[in-house]
Amino acid sequence: MPDVHVVGAGMTHFGKHPDRDAADLGAEALRDAIADAGIGGRDVEAAYCGHVFQGMVTGQRILANVGLAGLPVANVENACSSGATAIREAALAIRAGEHDVVAAIGTEHLTSRFRGALTPDESDPEAAVGATMPAVYAMRARRYMQEFGMTRRQLALIPVKNKTNAARNPLAHFHQEITVDDVLQSRPIADPLNLHDCSPVTDGAAAVILMSDRAARRFGDGRAVRLAASALRTGTVDVEPTSMTFEPLTWATAKDAYDRAGIGPDEVDFAEVHDCFSIAEVLRVEGLGLFDQGEYPAAVERGEADIGGRLPINPSGGLLGKGHPLGGTGVAQVVELVKQLRGEAGDRQIESARVGLAHCRGGKAVGIEGAACTVQILIR
Amino acid sequence: MTRSATRVSFRPGELEVHQDGSGNLLGSRCQSCGAHFFPQRGICSGCLGDDLETVRFSRRGILYTYSIVRQSTPAFEVPYALGYVDLPEGVRIMGQISGCDFDEISIGMPLTLSLEPFAEDDDGITLTGYRFRPVEAAIA
Numbered sequence: 001m002p003d004v005h006v007v008g009a010g011m012t013h014f015g016k017h018p019d020r021d022a023a024d025l026g027a028e029a030l031r032d033a034i035a036d037a038g039i040g041g042r043d044v045e046a047a048y049c050g051h052v053f054q055g056m057v058t059g060q061r062i063l064a065n066v067g068l069a070g071l072p073v074a075n076v077e078n079a080c081s082s083g084a085t086a087i088r089e090a091a092l093a094i095r096a097g098e099h100d101v102v103a104a105i106g107t108e109h110l111t112s113r114f115r116g117a118l119t120p121d122e123s124d125p126e127a128a129v130g131a132t133m134p135a136v137y138a139m140r141a142r143r144y145m146q147e148f149g150m151t152r153r154q155l156a157l158i159p160v161k162n163k164t165n166a167a168r169n170p171l172a173h174f175h176q177e178i179t180v181d182d183v184l185q186s187r188p189i190a191d192p193l194n195l196h197d198c199s200p201v202t203d204g205a206a207a208v209i210l211m212s213d214r215a216a217r218r219f220g221d222g223r224a225v226r227l228a229a230s231a232l233r234t235g236t237v238d239v240e241p242t243s244m245t246f247e248p249l250t251w252a253t254a255k256d257a258y259d260r261a262g263i264g265p266d267e268v269d270f271a272e273v274h275d276c277f278s279i280a281e282v283l284r285v286e287g288l289g290l291f292d293q294g295e296y297p298a299a300v301e302r303g304e305a306d307i308g309g310r311l312p313i314n315p316s317g318g319l320l321g322k323g324h325p326l327g328g329t330g331v332a333q334v335v336e337l338v339k340q341l342r343g344e345a346g347d348r349q350i351e352s353a354r355v356g357l358a359h360c361r362g363g364k365a366v367g368i369e370g371a372a373c374t375v376q377i378l379i380r
Numbered sequence: 381m382t383r384s385a386t387r388v389s390f391r392p393g394e395l396e397v398h399q400d401g402s403g404n405l406l407g408s409r410c411q412s413c414g415a416h417f418f419p420q421r422g423i424c425s426g427c428l429g430d431d432l433e434t435v436r437f438s439r440r441g442i443l444y445t446y447s448i449v450r451q452s453t454p455a456f457e458v459p460y461a462l463g464y465v466d467l468p469e470g471v472r473i474m475g476q477i478s479g480c481d482f483d484e485i486s487i488g489m490p491l492t493l494s495l496e497p498f499a500e501d502d503d504g505i506t507l508t509g510y511r512f513r514p515v516e517a518a519i520a
Contacts, residue, residue, distance in 0.1 A: 116453075117451050125394055129462075129476060129510075130449060130462050131462070131474055135449045135452075139446060139447045142447060146487050187450075188448075188450045190450060190451070190462075191450070236425060237425035238472070239415040239426040244445065366474075367419070
């Protein structure tokens, strides 16, 4: 199986950009990634664009903005895993031998599409009775607290950690460090979750340039990072109620990725995981096998998930701190992995990191554990 | 009988409403392996059988978890209690919780289906939806 390498990585500032749109942001990220790869625009052979709410042919609009209209491009929607799925499609195109240099872009201008709590599609029976995404995660948090004895203060340490990391990330949505009391005193959204437990409504885009072995030898210049696995799974329909405090879908996807990369969870040096809500980070890292079930909150309390800790989680600031432009998120996670593995992460650099993991999970449909889940492993 | 006295389900495929005010959630049961599904499905995810029958679910269940929702879409007045209720057939149903104060709600409490006015259609007709209530409140 031929290897795939990430050679270029770029992203826009994540935040509120009232004067911009998804194509404009995507074009900025793509130009940044092309420049980072040290190639010319004409070296790109194809592109995949992940977004959720940006309308038809967003990828084509991005390519037109950078002068590359005419290339094969496909637009990918997989809820919050859209950008990560675009990377997987790009990697598959290279593995299939069809292309040597492929761009994957993730973009979202979310502030022009949504305000406040995101909800499942309006056709969904759970949306019809009042489901919101914060409410679903709030219910999981309450159940987890009951089963494992996690305290509200322990849960608050996750946004505190991620916003501390975001303060060291110039491209993050938030730059202000917060305290546990700030979390506990922020506006209630869905008990027990408050505003600081929720990722913000963010505009932003990210892009990566993937290459075959052959192209990476030509263009890599020692900066290529191997994409050792890019796994995608979708949730199954429950035939009986399953635990909402563990994620079989996250584990199944992770297992595919670990097997493909030839490593186990104990070899992961750091991870970017889908912390759309504070409780989500707990469920993700335990579902990925990075921490034992029920033990992550205490591990965070001991500092194990800090940038200087045993296993740093979300050094970029995560969705809580860096922001969550849905389609952009999965690509931005891989951008962070590349920066960390190259030693280019500045004030938030993790010492001697060799193996990084990125996890996305998104979408809600009745009776399905999770709509789309991706795990990518990068090895330097 | 005037038209407004007729009870209309807010989602007829999921909630059957009888004219006496009672009703049931509807789902599917796989005749091959016995698995139950909500909402109704045509193919069983357990055994891929396609011989599924429509069933009326039990009205009583146990609260698996819940939240008090304080920010929602314009379609819903906040705050409201939202929970997941496990029914004996082996399905977990999301619904709002009514008939008690928020601080009386706890994981594991028995609840029963309650048909209540839930929304209006485009013609202003009141639609009947469902919530879950504490068993005692429903009896009283």
